[in-house]
Amino acid sequence: MKTTLLAAGLATLATSAWAETPVLHVLTYDSFTSEWGPGPAIEKGFEATCGCDVQFTTAGDGAAVLARLKLEGDKSEADVVVGLDTNLTADAAPLFADVAAQPNTLPVPYEDAKFVPFDWGYFAFVYDNTKLKTPPKSFEELAKSDLKVVIEDPRSSTPGLGLVMWVKAAYGDRAPEIWADLADNIVTVTPGWSEAYGMFLEGEADMVLSYTTSPAYHLIAEEDATKSAALFDEGHYLQIEVAGKTLTSKQPALADAFLAYLTSDAAQEALITTNWMYPAKTPASGLPKGFETLIMPAKALLMSAADAQAGRAKAIEEWQTALSK
Numbered sequence: 001m002k003t004t005l006l007a008a009g010l011a012t013l014a015t016s017a018w019a020e021t022p023v024l025h026v027l028t029y030d031s032f033t034s035e036w037g038p039g040p041a042i043e044k045g046f047e048a049t050c051g052c053d054v055q056f057t058t059a060g061d062g063a064a065v066l067a068r069l070k071l072e073g074d075k076s077e078a079d080v081v082v083g084l085d086t087n088l089t090a091d092a093a094p095l096f097a098d099v100a101a102q103p104n105t106l107p108v109p110y111e112d113a114k115f116v117p118f119d120w121g122y123f124a125f126v127y128d129n130t131k132l133k134t135p136p137k138s139f140e141e142l143a144k145s146d147l148k149v150v151i152e153d154p155r156s157s158t159p160g161l162g163l164v165m166w167v168k169a170a171y172g173d174r175a176p177e178i179w180a181d182l183a184d185n186i187v188t189v190t191p192g193w194s195e196a197y198g199m200f201l202e203g204e205a206d207m208v209l210s211y212t213t214s215p216a217y218h219l220i221a222e223e224d225a226t227k228s229a230a231l232f233d234e235g236h237y238l239q240i241e242v243a244g245k246t247l248t249s250k251q252p253a254l255a256d257a258f259l260a261y262l263t264s265d266a267a268q269e270a271l272i273t274t275n276w277m278y279p280a281k282t283p284a285s286g287l288p289k290g291f292e293t294l295i296m297p298a299k300a301l302l303m304s305a306a307d308a309q310a311g312r313a314k315a316i317e318e319w320q321t322a323l324s325k
Contacts, residue, residue: 021051023055024079024254025055025251027059028082029083030192038267042270045270049257050258052254060191060192061152062241065081066084069081069092069095074248076248078246079249079252079255080246085158086304087303090309096246099113099114102117103263104117106240108240108302112305116243116259120239120241123159123211126200135207137232149206151186151196152192152196155316157193160209164312166236166301171234179318179323182322187199196210211276211277212297220289228295235298236301241277
């Protein structure tokens with residue numbers, strides 16, 4: 001009888017302790033939580049400081065994350081959303097609470113009361129330098145070539161959206177003409193970055209829309225120097241990835257702590273070699289060896305969050321019209 005009572009008591013105590021552990025729900029994109037992504041390291045690191053349980057939920061790529069958050073509305077369990085970018089923040093802002101600004105070393109001034117930047121990079125077309133000896137130096141050169149590329153869908157993917165904003169920022173009213181010329185170079189359009197990059201690695205395209213930092217992964221993680229990013233004369237569009245606290249968060253204090261942790265040296269070091277982007281705040285250890293070999297665009301293209309919101313629908317329409325012909 002005593003043994004039974006003791007077992008029951010311990011079980012009750014364990015259940016009570018488990019129930020008291022606060023849970024932080026984080027909504028993000030698929031690759032963030034993959035075994036090779038930053039999610040596992042950031043989860044472990046933050047849980048060691050918060051006495052909480054971090055639970056990730058994914059929804060495809062970055063634009064799909066926002067679509068899910070809108071769809072769920074007040075029913076969303078998300079306390080924190082990780083993986084939007086400045087092309088989406090103006091549209092997303094009504095769903096988020098104000099947060100404390102965190103220090104950053106971004107290459108451009110950044111101010112947003114609702115979002116904390118956690119990494120950044122330049123969009124670029126990545127290629128195999130053992131197969132392509134003379135990469136195109138502009139969208140116009142790419143369009144005139146026989147090269148086949150795979151890109152991501154701007155309606156579901158932040159890289160895909162970044163691409164249409166890149167063309168719009170570089171060419172303005174000529175964007176429809178550029179897309180019309182590029183249409184026959186595009187092998188396929190994938191929902192997200194992972195699918196597109198996988199196709200490229202499998203040899204199904206000559207180039208893939210990715211980042212100037214993507215070759216660092218191959219160089220550092222695989223000791224493979226065969227991947228490079230093409231440097232375009234018109235400049236490269238800058239992506240700043242951000243995280244925010246939802247208005248519906250049931251753990252606002254934990255959410256604030258998580259956002260602050262994202263810019264800590266521990267999290268930023270993890271992000272560099274798991275998300276393979278530049279850190280929003282350069283850690284004391286600096287950048288890993290290999291990053292110095294990456295191309296650095298002479299011109300950074302970036303629309304303000306408001307301009308991106310105002311021009312996004314038209315930019316996507318121009319892309320869609322050209323590819324549907």
